[in-house]
Amino acid sequence: MSIRVGIVGFGNLGRGVETSIALQPDMELVGVFTRRDPAAVATGGAAVFALEALADYRDTIDVLVLCGGSKSDLPEQSPELAAQFTIVDGFDTHARIPEHFAAVDASARTAGTTAVISTGWDPGLFSINRLYGEAILPQGATYTFWGRGLSQGHSDALRRVPGVAGAVQYTIPASEAIERVRAGEQPELTTREKHDRQCFVVLEDGADAQEVREAIVTMPDYFEPYATTVTFITAEELARDHTGMPHGGFVIRSGESSPGVTQTVEYRLQLDSNPEFTSSVLVAYARAAARLAAAGDHGAKTPFDIAPGLLSPKTAAELRTELL
Amino acid sequence: MSIRVGIVGFGNLGRGVETSIALQPDMELVGVFTRRDPAAVATGGAAVFALEALADYRDTIDVLVLCGGSKSDLPEQSPELAAQFTIVDGFDTHARIPEHFAAVDASARTAGTTAVISTGWDPGLFSINRLYGEAILPQGATYTFWGRGLSQGHSDALRRVPGVAGAVQYTIPASEAIERVRAGEQPELTTREKHDRQCFVVLEDGADAQEVREAIVTMPDYFEPYATTVTFITAEELARDHTGMPHGGFVIRSGESSPGVTQTVEYRLQLDSNPEFTSSVLVAYARAAARLAAAGDHGAKTPFDIAPGLLSPKTAAELRTELL
Numbered sequence A, B: 001m002s003i004r005v006g007i008v009g010f011g012n013l014g015r016g017v018e019t020s021i022a023l024q025p026d027m028e029l030v031g032v033f034t035r036r037d038p039a040a041v042a043t044g045g046a047a048v049f050a051l052e053a054l055a056d057y058r059d060t061i062d063v064l065v066l067c068g069g070s071k072s073d074l075p076e077q078s079p080e081l082a083a084q085f086t087i088v089d090g091f092d093t094h095a096r097i098p099e100h101f102a103a104v105d106a107s108a109r110t111a112g113t114t115a116v117i118s119t120g121w122d123p124g125l126f127s128i129n130r131l132y133g134e135a136i137l138p139q140g141a142t143y144t145f146w147g148r149g150l151s152q153g154h155s156d157a158l159r160r161v162p163g164v165a166g167a168v169q170y171t172i173p174a175s176e177a178i179e180r181v182r183a184g185e186q187p188e189l190t191t192r193e194k195h196d197r198q199c200f201v202v203l204e205d206g207a208d209a210q211e212v213r214e215a216i217v218t219m220p221d222y223f224e225p226y227a228t229t230v231t232f233i234t235a236e237e238l239a240r241d242h243t244g245m246p247h248g249g250f251v252i253r254s255g256e257s258s259p260g261v262t263q264t265v266e267y268r269l270q271l272d273s274n275p276e277f278t279s280s281v282l283v284a285y286a287r288a289a290a291r292l293a294a295a296g297d298h299g300a301k302t303p304f305d306i307a308p309g310l311l312s313p314k315t316a317a318e319l320r321t322e323l324l
Helices: A012-023 A051-057 A073-082 A094-111 A125-136 A152-159 A175-182 A209-217 A235-241 A274-294 A316-322 B012-023 B051-057 B073-082 B094-111 B125-136 B152-159 B175-182 B209-217 B235-241 B274-294 B316-322
Strands: A003-008 A027-034 A048-050 A063-066 A114-116 A140-146 A164-173 A195-203 A228-232 A247-258 A261-271 A299-301 B003-008 B027-034 B048-050 B063-066 B114-116 B140-146 B164-173 B195-203 B228-232 B247-258 B261-271 B299-301
Touching: A003 A012, A003 A051, A003 A274, A012 A027, A012 A274, A012 B247, A027 A051, A027 A274, A048 A051, A063 A073, A063 A274, A073 A094, A094 A114, A094 A299, A094 B316, A114 A274, A125 A140, A125 A247, A125 A261, A125 B274, A140 A164, A140 A175, A152 A164, A152 A195, A164 A175, A164 A235, A175 A247, A175 A261, A195 A209, A195 A235, A209 A228, A247 B012, A247 B274, A261 A274, A261 B274, A274 B125, A274 B247, A274 B261, A316 B094, B003 B012, B003 B051, B003 B274, B012 B027, B012 B274, B027 B051, B027 B274, B048 B051, B063 B073, B063 B274, B073 B094, B094 B114, B094 B299, B114 B274, B125 B140, B125 B247, B125 B261, B140 B164, B140 B175, B152 B164, B152 B195, B164 B175, B164 B235, B175 B247, B175 B261, B195 B209, B195 B235, B209 B228, B261 B274
Parallel strands: A003 A027, A003 A063, A027 A048, A114 A299, A195 A228, B003 B027, B003 B063, B027 B048, B114 B299, B195 B228
Antiparallel strands: A140 A247, A164 A195, A247 A261, A261 B261, B140 B247, B164 B195, B247 B261
8 A cells, every 4th residue: 555645845855755756656745735726836746725725635645745934834743744644854953853743743742643753865765874973982982074066055145245246166075084094093173274265256357356355265164264266157057067066975974893993984975956855755754654653653853762773665675684 | 861771792892892981971891791700701891790690680780782792692691681681793604684684573572571682784784775775766686795704614724725824715706797787787697796705815834836827726616616816924924914803885776667768775884993983883772672671662563673773872853953
């Protein structure tokens, strides 16, 4: 029997969830639920309904994947919808996870639903690797590097520099820092030492390249503390080569199992599309959420609470034979 | 309250478990149980008892870590001891996992114990990464590379070559193959194409280096099909530089979340000591086994059945705050 999924919200993430569900052998998409005019939402084929109609689908949806933003959508939607449906979200404001968990947990326990929050890759897969790393190697240090990835905030900062017509900024893990960590040195590294900044900039007509470069590399907080490179490109190159949303990074645990014996565990993501990968993770956790709900295991959960096997369409026996 | 652990068997793995327990904040070692004369077993400080006395410790041990071999020890010991104790083993004969699971499960269910089998890194952490990879990216290919690691079987083969006084062989993941996989090519690769062989050889007095090298690189199955390098070293260098048991490897999932959008997930281990790392994994799973047993969740489990949070000494709330 297929797992019947509904999508709430249809930006980049919702679009990715639609694509991902189509690749899963045991899931079907009931539809997209939106606050916008349903007629104005162009999906890849999925039906679109008004969000207000969602309650009518309680008997035909096993799990909702919430694709709104962490700033204002999910803090309201997750507890509210967990009172009616089993849900998955990708709430990613790290500092507010405890209060989000508490709100969703209270709602889900009262309603007898299951809610898996903060899935995705960070929080999510990266978090799991931080946990495995320190549980297995209690003596050591964990390093998280982000990138190569498009940074929206830093791209916006570039666009505010006078003389800039268009720009993107990629955050790059500093290769020297990674090599020191891989070598087991356990260095103390600040976020600044771990990351470089790569800027691709289109100049306005008549702008002075040298002045723009200087304004960028000396910008406090955003660029000055970092090794920053600025490459000038044409508007055509910007449109052609820089519309993807790549991201990724590393989690590295470097520890000693006994004095002088170094063990290094490294987890790395290289993502052509950050939203499509995040969506793919949400969809795998939607499977887990539906299974937990069916088994009567209610309340809020995080990726830390989900056994790996629950993510796979295969049975436990198949997994033991094929993948263990 | 500490988790009270017993070790069964005291080779390299048992030794590593003793060391690892000492690093864990919430575990205490009750003792080592051996088939040998206890007086002849030199631990790092742990008490040593005869294996026959184990039944006397049913009330003072929460979980046993079985450190015997997969060939003949564990197929007998795991089902037998699961009838009395909650256990963890590192059974690693992939093809026989289903029957091992069935035997241990029957025993543990009858006795009301919990038994986590096939922990370690392969099977174990590598398996989990294979599972996450294909659950999240159903369209793609998974690659497991082993090494750089000492291969006992290939080292033995070198030592049988006439003129060889001593030798070690390291299996090396082929860097060209790894780069193709990382680039998202999804190549079809045989085990041979994925690995190179690095030999360090001490010659017997009067042996002809050229003849020995030729005998090695043309040896069918073992070396002929592989890119093999032979480096001659002195007996002193062999003793000084090649007594460790390094190992490791990669699990790489390369998939497409939509046509042309490549997502790559890479998990890498670089281990100074294979047995010490494997032991560290067993010990983290011992914590999970003890917790599951205390919660009344009995029967055989594999790493696929264990939620990540169960491995950590931290509470669920601490994990959400500190690591998610």
